Amino acid sequence: MSLDTKYRPLHFDDVLGQGGHTTVLRQFIIAGMGFYQSYVFCGGHGCGKTTLGRILARGLLCETPAQGNPCDKCVSCTSILRTGASECFVEFDAATNSGKDDIKKITDTLSYDTFSGKRRIYLFDEAHQLSRNALDALLKPMEDAVQGSEEKKLICIFCTTEPNKMRDTIFSRCAPKFVIRRVTPEKIAERMAFICDQESIEYDLEALVLIAEAKQSHIRPCLKAIEGVSQLGRVNKENVFSYLQLDANVAALEMLFNLGRDLPQVLTVAEEMFESVSPATLYELLAETSMLAYKTALGLGKPPMYWDAEKLTAVGEYHADHLIRFSHTFASRPGHPNLSMLLCDLSQLHHQRRGEWGAVTTIRQVVVQESSAPVSEAPTTSAPEISPEVGSVTQTPQPLAVGKTAVVTAGGVYVDQRAVNKRSPSEQVRKVKRHSMPPDEFRAVLARRVDELSWNERRRPEG
Secondary structure (H helix, E strand, C coil): CCHHHHCCCCCHHHCCCCHHHHHHHHHHHHCCCCCCCEEEEECCCCCCHHHHHHHHHHHHHCCCCECCECCCCCHHHHHHHHHCCCCCEEEEECCCCCCHHHHHHHHHHCCCCCCCCCCCEEEEECHHHCCHHHHHHHHHHHHCECCCCCCECCEEEEEECCHHHCCHHHHCCECCCEECCCCCHHHHHHHHHHHHHHHCCCECHHHHHHHHHHCCCCHHHHHHHHHHHHCCCCECHHHHHHHCCCHHHHHHHHHHHHCCCCHHHHHHHHHHHHCCCCHHHHHHHHHHHHHHHHHHHCCCCCCCCCCCHHHHHHHHHHHCCHHHHHHHHHHCCCCCCCHHHHHHHHHHHHHHHCCCCCHHHHECEEECCCCCCCHHHCCEEEEEEECCCCCCEEEEEEECCCCCEEECEECCEECEHHHCCCCCHHHHHHHHHHCCCCHHHHHHHHHHHHHHCCHHHHCCCCC
């Protein structure tokens, strides 16, 4: 059995770092108000949402709860612990059962009483995957109360990583949502140390804190990391760096440090990283590293211990505000990046950092087709120039002449080539000209172009 399953909390007292939430939930059970509303648990992956929901369900259905905790001895508790379900409790995977028909099966069962006479509780894991119609089907039974009682006909426990995708009408029928907060890496390390002691796993406490920081204090990924690192031997800093591939952070820092200084070294390190890390991951890592260096230079918090703080500070102080442009470039990566795209972006940032190129090199250009309009009457467009010193944008008017190149714009805003729709050059030119010439002149130009089309291009398909 995996560590995260074996040491999953079974009582509110075992839940780590959520004292305020567990106190409120226990009071609901003690006061007999647990069936007055539904519940929402939200937070990052592996933080304990579903675990807390299961404990709440067992406590509500328990025959003899002790201070709000389930007794683990009654028929309901033992059934849920053994099989994960009971007569009155069903755990529903919303990721694969998200339609209205799936929810109808649930609402149809509300017409029948259970043998124990207790209300049914449904736990929806990944609840944000439920469709709009499915959520609508839950609204009425969640609102209606049992005749002669304040208890609702349907009690739902929604567990989700994306509460913004759920409807406000669902939240209005639930207790205020319980947001599972991240616990400090030190607290996570204490729990991992206890588990390592129980499993006779040798460890260094510093390495456990390192794992907690690398996994952003999500307990489940932390325990899975311990399982993997322990296969290499003692859970120490060296094995953690090797198993979690944290050496990639060192390489990312090396690349940023040499931007504007040593381009061959930057490209060499990027190609070496490509052997073990995908281009998409490299883009994400470089964007994260750029912003972390920027925040470190501003003195905003202490960097995680798996980063070289001295090198991170040096990168932040050298590049300063240029790191914002770096992070933006890496964060707005192409949809399907490859190594050549990454090397191209790194080379461009290197030259921009040295003040050799302006941002105009990143703007898509097209060739203007021939037109009968005189060049002198042609509309003008502007190309932005970015100062390498301060990164400010200035506009320099340039004529849009026949046979020359023109910067494609969208509503007057200059667009990076990775965000431009893949239209043909003629379509892009027509869009530019339509927004830049009088309506009468545009209609005349359009009519001439229609006349120039061949009969084969204009004819409609037969049938």
